[in-house]
Amino acid sequence: MATVSANTTAVLITGASSGIGLALAQHYLAKGVAVIACGRNAQALQAITGATPLAFDITDSTQVQAAATKLKQLLHDNHWQLQQVILNAGSCEYIDDALHFDSALFARVIDTNVVAMGYCLEHFLPLLSRGAQLGLMSSSATYLPFPRAEAYGSSKAAIGYLGRSLRVDLAQHGIGVSVICPGFVKTPLTAKNDFAMPMQITAQQAAQAIYNGMQRQRREIHFPTKFTWLLKLASLLPEKLLVFLLAPK
Numbered sequence: 001m002a003t004v005s006a007n008t009t010a011v012l013i014t015g016a017s018s019g020i021g022l023a024l025a026q027h028y029l030a031k032g033v034a035v036i037a038c039g040r041n042a043q044a045l046q047a048i049t050g051a052t053p054l055a056f057d058i059t060d061s062t063q064v065q066a067a068a069t070k071l072k073q074l075l076h077d078n079h080w081q082l083q084q085v086i087l088n089a090g091s092c093e094y095i096d097d098a099l100h101f102d103s104a105l106f107a108r109v110i111d112t113n114v115v116a117m118g119y120c121l122e123h124f125l126p127l128l129s130r131g132a133q134l135g136l137m138s139s140s141a142t143y144l145p146f147p148r149a150e151a152y153g154s155s156k157a158a159i160g161y162l163g164r165s166l167r168v169d170l171a172q173h174g175i176g177v178s179v180i181c182p183g184f185v186k187t188p189l190t191a192k193n194d195f196a197m198p199m200q201i202t203a204q205q206a207a208q209a210i211y212n213g214m215q216r217q218r219r220e221i222h223f224p225t226k227f228t229w230l231l232k233l234a235s236l237l238p239e240k241l242l243v244f245l246l247a248p249k
Ligand SMILES: NC(=O)c1ccc[n+]([C@@H]2O[C@H](COP(=O)([O-])OP(=O)(O)OC[C@H]3O[C@@H](n4cnc5c(N)ncnc54)[C@H](OP(=O)(O)O)[C@@H]3O)[C@@H](O)[C@H]2O)c1
Pocket: 014, 015, 016, 017, 018, 019, 020, 021, 038, 039, 040, 041, 042, 044, 056, 057, 058, 059, 088, 089, 090, 091, 092, 112, 137, 138, 139, 140, 181, 182, 183, 184, 185, 186, 187, 188, 189, 190
């Protein structure tokens, strides 16, 4: 059973100090599930009433390892079973001038969104038992080759493949994997965007969709579906037409 329920089961959420992760933490807490809320901003984590804060930087493997040691003790002391892990933390930066490609920016985004996910997998996966569900935060941006998204889109596409491949290997251990692909969600991350964000939803709506998808052990959790199905359909267009439609004019 991947479903989380009150009292005995716990969920670990990275990036719980803000945006989608914060709304997710609050959603699980409202369901009576123990939440281990992770992020760098310890103050923001402590402000989540009812959650157990665990502050660390996911890009620092030593910090992730220390967090996993604390987590193991927490699970033991509280008789919690870690039934779900949602690796949601991430960042977004855009390549403004592809001709003068910013490789430092590219490395930064890949490091936070992909390499750091590897650290979390290394140290948290051994704490999951049979029947657990792992959620990896990708993005519906991966459905189409959006302008300026070379770094962000590549990192999220990598997570999509990572999730599919992990699903194959973890099946024998009874651990399911959900790849999460939201459309636009109103958070501090998207507040920085300087372009139109059609069909944007709230972080609370996103949390509800992710919670439902995780409970149902969906392989791909994508929402809002009107928006994501439109992107999926558009991805079937010939590449030449896509370039014409998406290229900055
Ligand atoms: N908003 C959208 O429309 C949208 C759409 C598709 C996918 N996503 C993805 O959803 C996830 C959450 O995004 P959001 O919109 O909720 O953004 P957000 O409000 O900026 O939250 C990002 C979270 O990631 C954490 N984080 C970032 N770098 C970290 C690091 N090095 N170590 C530990 N934690 C780190 C931040 O925590 P601290 O600052 O405390 O470290 C924060 O809690 C991201 O992976 C994003 O790519 C968002």
